[in-house]
Amino acid sequence: MDSYLRLGVNIDHVATIRNARGGDHPDPVRAAKMAEQAGADGITAHLREDRRHISDADIERLIDGINVPLNLEMAATDEMLEIALRHKPHAACIVPEKREEQTTEGGLDVVGGAHHLKTYIDKLSAEGIRVSLFIEPDVAQLDAAAGLGAPVVELHVGSYCDSRQVARSRELQRIEKAVVHAHSLGLECHAGHGLTYDTVGPVAAMPTIAELNIGHFLIGEAIFTGLENAMMRMRSVMNKARARETA
Numbered sequence: 001m002d003s004y005l006r007l008g009v010n011i012d013h014v015a016t017i018r019n020a021r022g023g024d025h026p027d028p029v030r031a032a033k034m035a036e037q038a039g040a041d042g043i044t045a046h047l048r049e050d051r052r053h054i055s056d057a058d059i060e061r062l063i064d065g066i067n068v069p070l071n072l073e074m075a076a077t078d079e080m081l082e083i084a085l086r087h088k089p090h091a092a093c094i095v096p097e098k099r100e101e102q103t104t105e106g107g108l109d110v111v112g113g114a115h116h117l118k119t120y121i122d123k124l125s126a127e128g129i130r131v132s133l134f135i136e137p138d139v140a141q142l143d144a145a146a147g148l149g150a151p152v153v154e155l156h157v158g159s160y161c162d163s164r165q166v167a168r169s170r171e172l173q174r175i176e177k178a179v180v181h182a183h184s185l186g187l188e189c190h191a192g193h194g195l196t197y198d199t200v201g202p203v204a205a206m207p208t209i210a211e212l213n214i215g216h217f218l219i220g221e222a223i224f225t226g227l228e229n230a231m232m233r234m235r236s237v238m239n240k241a242r243a244r245e246t247a
């Protein structure tokens with residue numbers, strides 16, 4: 001198995017800062033191009049129903065402006081489906097979305113929402129868009145994702161990142177179990193949400209995880225060290241953890 005671990009950079013929060021003043025600075029597309037220059041394997045952007053950060057115009061400009069794959073995070077709604085089918089990003093990560101949440105709070109309920117999700121997975125896949133489902137590290141959710149024919153799952157690792165000590169090692173075990181199960185089902189496994197220099201190592205060390213999507217922490221660190229330095233340090237922690245595991 002290819003042990004290269006891709007780093008996808010989520011540029012949503014560059015748009016959050018831009019939108020705080022309603023103008024066009026800082027530009028998330030410029031940040032995406034910088035991330036690409038600094039070695040990002042992909043760019044992730046979440047077009048939310050309320051357009052609180054990324055806008056429709058940003059998606060259009062990202063499609064034209066970057067040379068690495070775009071992963072469009074989207075809710076399973078007809079509006080987002082139409083946008084995805086129009087722009088045909090490399091990948092679409094289907095996420096749950098609640099209007100009042102600060103960020104994506106949990107994974108999709110693929111078990112309960114299978115019927116609804118199937119239409120979206122099928123329509124996106126028919127246009128060659130690689131679909132991933134953002135789910136909790138849970139065996140039943142993985143089984144349901146595989147049953148729907150989704151090629152990729154992204155595991156929500158926020159509970160691991162937000163917990164401490166014993167609870168954190170319990171969460172890590174849950175992720176490990178899910179990653180092994182995803183592999184046994186033939187699912188490509190990604191992970192994301194809340195990853196930092198401190199939390200990324202143990203996740204990066206899991207050899208069948210193919211991609212990590214990281215946003216808030218990298219954009220925050222970029223304020224202090226620049227995006228390139230923040231990405232290089234993140235990449236270095238990821239690579240060291242992966243190399244130790246596969247040595």
Ligand code: PXP
Pocket residue numbers: 010012046073093095103104134154191192193194195213214215216217
């Ligand atoms: N993956 C998914 C599916 C997400 O919804 C998010 C947050 O938008 C991320 C990864 C990145 O999370 P963070 O910004 O906490 O690094």
